[in-house]
Amino acid sequence: MRVIIAEDEALLREGLIHVLENDGFEVVAAVGTASAWEEEIARLEPALAITDIRMPPTHTDEGLLAAVRMRRRYPEMGVVVLSQHVQRRYATELMGARPGGAGYLLKQRIADVRTFTVDLRRVAAGGTALDPEVVEVMVARAGRLDGAVGALTPRQLEVLALMAQGRSNAGIAASLVLTEKAVVQHTSRIYDALGLPLDADDHRRVLAVVRYLDVAGAPARPRGS
């Protein structure tokens, strides 16, 4: 799978290339700025593009802004944003209105190579990968502000968090040591509790859950569909 990387820290860039190539990815370009990343994407049209958020010249959020642009321009391409720190606002900005093909992970996740590469492949295939930490913040916040989320059982909250991370029913079943059937039961109860419409499409399911969590506590705005 052809991948382009943007990371301004040279050592980390090399480490990332090493991890990816060891796992069978083909790193076709590795650059140090967001603008170079965008140019390489336009030139090489990879299946997956990975970028750091904070990069030259301003060292603020140029990586995220570039990722949002690239996602809009190349809907078929998977885009993964890496950062030292995760927050709700960036997650929802990256996801936007289009389901799938997006990932937002802490840099520290790179080291857990197996999980990391699985997440990358899922994003490249049109799925979603939200970092467990940002999902945890979102679920906890929604639990405090939203009665429906607050009323879920601990097990249901676990399932909800894994859904928000972008895991499939099979993935959720594996990590919670449940049968897939049990996971389906949990998800449908969660859907009922939150008033979300049932959707067979996994990608749209993630988007709906994330948008629901994002707007929790803001009753004036319509909830995600």
Add this chain to the structure above:
Amino acid sequence: MESAPTNRAAIRQTAVRRTATGQTAWVRRWQSGPLDRALVVIVVLGALVGVIELAAVPSHPATADALVAFCLVFWIWLATGVLAWWRRPSNGTGPLIVWGAIALCLGGLNNMSWPVLGTVSALFATTIFAVTVHLLHAFPSGRVQGRLSRGVVVAGYIVATGLDVVGVVLEAIGAPNVDALQALLGLAVMVTTAVVLARRLTATDRRHRRVLLPLSLYGIIAVLGVVIAPRVLAETAPSLIGIVQLVLLAGLPIAFALGIRAGAFTRTTALEALSAWLAVGGATRPAVERALRTTLGDDALTVVYWSAEREVFVDAAGATVIEQLPGRHRARVPVRVGGRLVGAIDYDSRITDDPRIVARAGDVLAIAIDRERLIAELTVSNDELMQSRRRIIEAAYGERTRIARDLHDGLQVQLVLLAIEAQAIAGLAPRGANVVGADVVAAAEHLRSGIDAAAAELRRLVHNVMPAPLRERGLVAAVEELVDRLEVPAALDADIDESQLSSATVHTAYFVVAELVTNAVKHAEARSVRVRIGRSGGRLLLVVEDDGVGGARVGAGAGLRGVEDRVEALQGAVEIVSPRRGGTRVGVELPCV
């Protein structure tokens, strides 16, 4: 009959006592000054002389009209002169007009058939014209300025009174009179005066033109009219000459009064009033300047203070006064205390032409000016202190940013790389080949998760030092993140344009809100928190409210003291409302820049 004046005195005393500012007190004290009494005497004498003249009317039917006319014009001049004298004791105009009134009175005495009076009157027959010329040249400062003007005024007195005396002597010895010569020279003086006045009017600025216009314009008409009237009327109506001249003269004080209304002669006070004002005490900064402006009748007057350290003049705020080139009408008089320069008075030399008057006023106020100089110095050092506090706090934020960046670029990256290495070791060991291999895999993965835990700890630390969203997105994004992670339900209302906020304000606002919400959760046992961020003009407003136990106060812990310190360093304000069991509401106001 006895009680009325006593009552009035009592009322007056109360009024003096009741004044808090002291201003009314010194004005009142001044009212019973010696000048006041002298002016009253002048008015009474003038009224008496006029009444005597009017009393002579029945016995002088031939000159009755002239007597009445002279008396009225005399009164008009006298009243205007006394008024001007009272309003501006230090200005020569008032006495000059009173002198004109006396000259008029003496000049008109020949209308009474008393021989001695006739001679005296002849000596002063045309003096009023010289006084008129003098008055016109001296207005509004009361002193004649410029060589030409001085020459014209002196010439006026010589032509008028000088030639009158010569005429009286010549008449006594039976020689021919000098009336023709006097008329010719008088014409020259009057025409020159008209030209000088016209030139002054055109050369001056708008504000002064407004002041000068009534008297100068009328003066031009009057001096020309006075000399033209005899020539025009000599053939047709010689009896009208005197009347026309008197009417023209009567108009002068009226034009002068109009000039007063235009601001040339605002009420001023004598120097002794300044001394009295000093005794009142409690004078604040603008007071000395205000007192001097009132005393000298100069609205543009300013007081500057000498900074010995910087060797420049400074204003009340301690800012260096840019040395203005001595404009044509700006003058400066230094003020000293015991020979030591403490300040200076900048004034308009058109309004007060005698520097000695300003210097005397400065002497009286020297101590007060010195005190104001010290206040200005304190203001400066206080400003410097505030600026230094701000710099310290900005430096602290700069340090935090640097530490966070160093950790982010250095340690965090290294921890990721170390974790990758640990994972790589786990990958190298042949899985399940033997017990040692399995142990290595387990140990390497354990190491990797240990490094991940350390990285998570470091992330929290970096976030506390300087949160990433604050640097990347600004205040609202950072506070939103703070609120997201709070352990209790929290609401954030923020709708502001952050583009104009200084970085010191943004950082202070963030750390203040962070401290306050932490207090709410940890100490106030709040069940919910509400944060509001707004703007009002140039101020950033923060409100953090909770429904906790209340009773919060500064000094109870380091938290609120730290908040106050941060806010005060930027010259902001903190308001804490925290009744027991009533929740806590902290409002903070910060300058946007």
